[in-house]
Amino acid sequence: MILPKDPVMLLSVVNTELRDHYPSLTELAKAYGVAEQEIKEQLALIKYEYQPETNQFR
Numbered sequence: 001m002i003l004p005k006d007p008v009m010l011l012s013v014v015n016t017e018l019r020d021h022y023p024s025l026t027e028l029a030k031a032y033g034v035a036e037q038e039i040k041e042q043l044a045l046i047k048y049e050y051q052p053e054t055n056q057f058r
Helices: 007-020 025-032 036-044
Strands: none
Touching: 007 025, 007 036, 025 036
16 A cells, blocks of 8 residues: 555554554655655644654644
8 A cells, every 4th residue: 555645544554554564654655765864754744743652643
C-alpha cells in the first residue's frame, strides 16, 4: 500500500497501522519505505505530532 498524500487521510492510515501492526513509527516508516521525518512533516501541517508513549499521532 502507498501512503496517502492528503494529511487527513495520512493521519487515519498511519494511526490505524500503528495501532494494529507496528510498535513504533520507525518500524512503520521502514515497512512503507518512507522517511519517518516525511510522515512527521506532513502531519505537522494539520497540527499533529507523534506521541511515542501512546504510539500515535495526536
